[in-house]
Structures are given as C-alpha cells and as structure tokens.
Amino acid sequence: MSRTESGRRLLALLALIPADPEAWADLADNLPPYHAALIADLAAQQARNWAALARTATRHAVTENHTAA
Numbered sequence: 154m155s156r157t158e159s160g161r162r163l164l165a166l167l168a169l170i171p172a173d174p175e176a177w178a179d180l181a182d183n184l185p186p187y188h189a190a191l192i193a194d195l196a197a198q199q200a201r202n203w204a205a206l207a208r209t210a211t212r213h214a215v216t217e218n219h220t221a222a
Contacts, residue, residue, distance in 0.1 A: 171177055184192055 171180070
C-alpha cells in the first residue's frame, strides 16, 4: 500500500489512531463535558467515513480476488 502517496497518507493516519479499545475508553471517559456533544457529532461523522472506506476497500479486495483468480 505504501507504494503511492495516498497509501502513505492512509498509513500515516492509521498510525495516529488508537487501535486498542481500552485507549478509546480512556479517551471517552476523559471527555470535557462542555465538548462532549461536539465530539459525539464528530465521532459519528468519522464512523460514517470509516464505514465508507471499509465498503470501498472491500469492493477493491473482491475485485482484486476476482481478477487474480
């Protein structure tokens, strides 16, 4: 994936995001109450973005598997 600029950018973004559910729980437990609603909205939007990325990546993987077969 890191052969392209967009691949390198995606890997860099993924490296910044905690993969450990406990890290997310810690972040959520320590949200400032006055920003909780804003952060909830931003997180929901990012969840939609991640879901779209997952769908696209799955389509690419399926296409690649059919092409390679």
